[in-house]
């Protein structure tokens with residue numbers, strides 16, 4: 480307890496936030512104040528269930544924390560483990576590995592210990608969101624522009640658990656619900672060449688350089704200083720084949736097709752129920 484409080488008070492993020500050091504059992508989802516929409520509620524229940532049913536505090540020490548709006552509730556739940564007297568000693572040994580700037584902030588603001596993937600190249604479990612999930616647990620990710628680091632962390636984890644809301648579950652093929660295209664991270668100087676190769680060699684229906692407007696004039700720049708291309712292939716019958724074809728193009732750093740990577744997915748529903756795949 481003393482060690483725990485000391486760690487909080489030494490962290491600049493928490494200096495002055497004395498209420499955070501109050502110990503409390505993990506709150507039951509039903510006792511939490513309502514959020515502003517059923518969609519947010521769906522994300523929160525999926526994230527809490529995913530953490531509670533997959534995290535083994537006595538066994539898991541290195542935990543990947545992904546990016547997006549659903550993962551916010553993963554970090555919140557992990558922070559609650561720190562405050563529960565039953566788990567606080569184990570939770571104070573968690574080291575959380577981020578997939579980008581946003582998740583780094585989430586880890587710190589929830590009082591968790593930050594590590595990096597080059598420090599810990601093999602991690603125990605990762606929780607991350609997705610843009611679309613098919614029934615074989617193949618994913619489209621990268622809607623938030625973090626795909627390379629997300630893939631690095633998720634493929635370095637012994638177990639990858641997806642947290643999502645009901646809109647992310649594909650009726651059949653990837654590309655059905657997520658119609659913005661497959662995100663592809665590319666080296667900036669190669670983006671024109673990759674756009675052309677996608678259109679001519681891979682017969683992509685449409686490929687566009689993701690723009691930052693209105694927040695920024697010009698292209699989105701990833702946490703790795705790369706660009707993102709969104710490539711529309713319609714419904715994707717063979718995501719593994721498409722991933723391999725895109726990956727072969729010169730200038731491609733990584734694709735947003737996550738193949739044979741996720742072990743389980745949690746989808747929060749508007750009625751407060753959760754569907755689990757895997």
Ligand SMILES: O=C(CO)[C@H](O)[C@H](O)COP(=O)(O)O
Pocket residue numbers: 545546547548549550607608609610619620621622623624625626629643
């Ligand atoms: O891949 C991602 C970011 O690049 C996100 O995980 C994905 O976009 C899901 O985000 P959200 O939880 O906000 O729906």
